[in-house]
Amino acid sequence: MKLLALMKKEFTRFFRDPRLILSMLLPGILIYIIYSVMGSAMAPSAETYAFKVYVSGESAAVETIGEAVSLNEGWTVEFAAPEDVDAARAEVESGDATALLVFSEGFDENLGKGAKAELVYNSEDGESSAFATLAGTVLDAYARSFTLTMTDFAETQNIAAQTMASLLPFLIVVFVFSSCMSVTLESVAGEKERGTLATILVTSARRWDIALGKVLPLACVSLIGAASSFLGVALGMPQLMGVSIDIAVSGIGFMGYLMVFLLIISFVPLIVATIAIVSTLSRSVKEASGYTSVVMILVMVLSIVTAFVGGIGGWVVAVPVLNAVYAMQGILMGNMVIWQCVVAFALNIVYAAILVFLIGKMLSSERIMFGK
Numbered sequence: 001m002k003l004l005a006l007m008k009k010e011f012t013r014f015f016r017d018p019r020l021i022l023s024m025l026l027p028g029i030l031i032y033i034i035y036s037v038m039g040s041a042m043a044p045s046a047e048t049y050a051f052k053v054y055v056s057g058e059s060a061a062v063e064t065i066g067e068a069v070s071l072n073e074g075w076t077v078e079f080a081a082p083e084d085v086d087a088a089r090a091e092v093e094s095g096d097a098t099a100l101l102v103f104s105e106g107f108d109e110n111l112g113k114g115a116k117a118e119l120v121y122n123s124e125d126g127e128s129s130a131f132a133t134l135a136g137t138v139l140d141a142y143a144r145s146f147t148l149t150m151t152d153f154a155e156t157q158n159i160a161a162q163t164m165a166s167l168l169p170f171l172i173v174v175f176v177f178s179s180c181m182s183v184t185l186e187s188v189a190g191e192k193e194r195g196t197l198a199t200i201l202v203t204s205a206r207r208w209d210i211a212l213g214k215v216l217p218l219a220c221v222s223l224i225g226a227a228s229s230f231l232g233v234a235l236g237m238p239q240l241m242g243v244s245i246d247i248a249v250s251g252i253g254f255m256g257y258l259m260v261f262l263l264i265i266s267f268v269p270l271i272v273a274t275i276a277i278v279s280t281l282s283r284s285v286k287e288a289s290g291y292t293s294v295v296m297i298l299v300m301v302l303s304i305v306t307a308f309v310g311g312i313g314g315w316v317v318a319v320p321v322l323n324a325v326y327a328m329q330g331i332l333m334g335n336m337v338i339w340q341c342v343v344a345f346a347l348n349i350v351y352a353a354i355l356v357f358l359i360g361k362m363l364s365s366e367r368i369m370f371g372k
Helices: 002-015 018-042 061-070 085-094 126-142 155-184 189-194 196-201 207-241 245-281 285-308 314-318 322-332 338-363 366-370
Strands: 050-056 076-080 099-103 116-121 147-152
Touching: 050 085, 050 126, 061 076, 061 099, 061 126, 085 099, 085 116, 099 126, 116 126, 126 147, 155 207, 155 245, 155 285, 155 322, 189 196, 189 245, 189 285, 207 245, 207 338, 245 285, 245 322, 245 338, 285 322, 314 322, 314 338, 322 338
Parallel strands: 050 076, 050 099, 116 147
Antiparallel strands: 099 116
């Protein structure tokens, strides 16, 4: 009962402050705006396209791509078999053809047994880039049991797209951290200044209950910000990819979006507990704010390192926050690894529980609580 009373106190503090509620909703709005702006900058403008696509080999995927094209108003596609594949490549490079699809012999029958496909396009051509975005998404969703090679005669845009996909999880972490910081910073330090913490400590409430009474409601409140960030990702991805919502969903998949959501949820209590520890060690909100800024820089460095450091192995699943960022980057770039997502989720929850235990220990220390 004492734990419930402590949790009710924290919930009341949050829901009576409209500014804190707004700080929880802003991340999703900002992420959606950023995704939309990035998508507008990367994707070709909305135009009417008549795609001329060469197809070497046979696959039912061609029909699926044709259906996906028809979902976009004003878009049509004409598939033709090339007399010479090399000549077709040259036409794509020069802009005389939209793209070239090459399927290995017996492609559909050999899925999972060495089947290969190649999509040749030129991203400097708006029409070719639009088709490649749509076809690449459809092929990735059509079957993940074959090797797809994307050959772009203009490499720069493809690299830019991968870089942005690497940076987006970093932005999610930054926004979520800011949301957690706005509600957690004064959770202990503020009560130290007001003298209300001493009143709670002299009661018979266990230190573990007090720690849980702080972290659990604050984590639940911060999940509003996390859900807002997830909605920003889910609604903004079609803008970034330059395709309709149903195609974007099929490209990343329900499981991909679910994993992104779970990964965001996993590091919310971890961040809340980390800020709560800083707040517990501080004697004032101002001091806690200074220390938290240092922690935020550390988290930002961990979050962005995977975007610029190549060759990072599976060991990153053991590093808090970085594991979730690394897994989310894989999902957004179409390389989701289920075991990394699951392990990252579980470890972040374990790390958060350890930090809550440490907070309970700190609350029992008179030197930390009262400077004695």
